[in-house]
Amino acid sequence: MDDAFAVSYDDIVAARGRISGAAHRTPVLTSSTADARAGGTLLFKCENFQRMGAFKFRGAFNALSRFTGEQKAAGVVTFSSGNHAQAVALSAKLLGIRAVVVMPGDAPAAKVAAARGYGAEIRFYDRRTEDREALGAQLAAEQGLTLIPPYDHPDVMAGQGTCAAELIEDAGPLDLLLTPLGGGGLLSGCAVAARALCPDCEIYGVEPEAGDDGRQSFRCGRIITTATPQTIADGAQTTHLGRFTFPVIRGLVKDILTVSDAELAQTMRFFAERMKIVVEPTGCLAAAAVFAGRVDLAGRRAGVVLSGGNVDLEKYADLLR
Numbered sequence: 001m002d003d004a005f006a007v008s009y010d011d012i013v014a015a016r017g018r019i020s021g022a023a024h025r026t027p028v029l030t031s032s033t034a035d036a037r038a039g040g041t042l043l044f045k046c047e048n049f050q051r052m053g054a055f056k057f058r059g060a061f062n063a064l065s066r067f068t069g070e071q072k073a074a075g076v077v078t079f080s081s082g083n084h085a086q087a088v089a090l091s092a093k094l095l096g097i098r099a100v101v102v103m104p105g106d107a108p109a110a111k112v113a114a115a116r117g118y119g120a121e122i123r124f125y126d127r128r129t130e131d132r133e134a135l136g137a138q139l140a141a142e143q144g145l146t147l148i149p150p151y152d153h154p155d156v157m158a159g160q161g162t163c164a165a166e167l168i169e170d171a172g173p174l175d176l177l178l179t180p181l182g183g184g185g186l187l188s189g190c191a192v193a194a195r196a197l198c199p200d201c202e203i204y205g206v207e208p209e210a211g212d213d214g215r216q217s218f219r220c221g222r223i224i225t226t227a228t229p230q231t232i233a234d235g236a237q238t239t240h241l242g243r244f245t246f247p248v249i250r251g252l253v254k255d256i257l258t259v260s261d262a263e264l265a266q267t268m269r270f271f272a273e274r275m276k277i278v279v280e281p282t283g284c285l286a287a288a289a290v291f292a293g294r295v296d297l298a299g300r301r302a303g304v305v306l307s308g309g310n311v312d313l314e315k316y317a318d319l320l321r
């Protein structure tokens, strides 16, 4: 079955080899309070402790590591204002590659500064009049740069899959695996890993309620595009799944669940108060579904990916209140 997909388990094994030494092997944390609240055993894969603060380092580093000498000499371009931009910028710096990041002119100063801090060049665009994907493609064509998109790329997906492979290796077999879902790089990669390592595991993706394009697409069997959702889960404000990620999700995932912003905020608070960890709103998606009782956990072991911890502290404090 895997043969039909853009990513195989072998690709994930190869990605693990490439990222080892560069990426952190993040911890798997447990909490008896969380277990009591959810009614099952929860194994949290803490990508908030990953380099640059999110799992996206895995996919970006894997993709850039595969560049040919010619590609390395020319550089990489990406369009993102979030964690993927930082992941590409840091990976490029570590590998000695020039990076150009296309960001909206109104991107938060902290995000611009973070990408610049890793040595990336920023190319601003106007959200109202310019299309970031077209601009990325144009820069790639003009300057010979290689475009690495945030999720719809086999090397990115394989890199993200290393997260579930490590989780299952460290935590043992799982009955369920839940990950946040934006464009589906994380979910598709993790699904391929989980299917290979514990074939009976039920796999779920979790989206913000306001942006349930993934669930709509999953249910009707084709990629549905929606307007940019208004949600505190800024890492999942994608409008559609990808042409590589969708078939994997459709083929391996049991269901797509949704949670509200209020449920995300409560979950953030739980992690701060009880487990002493900072998890960004998007990073709380899978855990929020578990705490809200969206899946049956009685007597079962669930792997829950906490995908990142990058949140502006002022905003974080507001959300906790």
Ligand SMILES: *Cc1c(COP(=O)(O)O)cnc(C)c1O
Binding pocket: 054, 055, 056, 082, 083, 084, 150, 151, 180, 181, 182, 183, 184, 185, 186, 187, 235, 236, 238, 280, 282, 283, 307, 308, 309
């Ligand atoms: C990008 C991102 C996601 C969504 O990942 P996709 O591969 O687009 O589905 C989830 N959480 C965090 C923290 C992210 O940065």
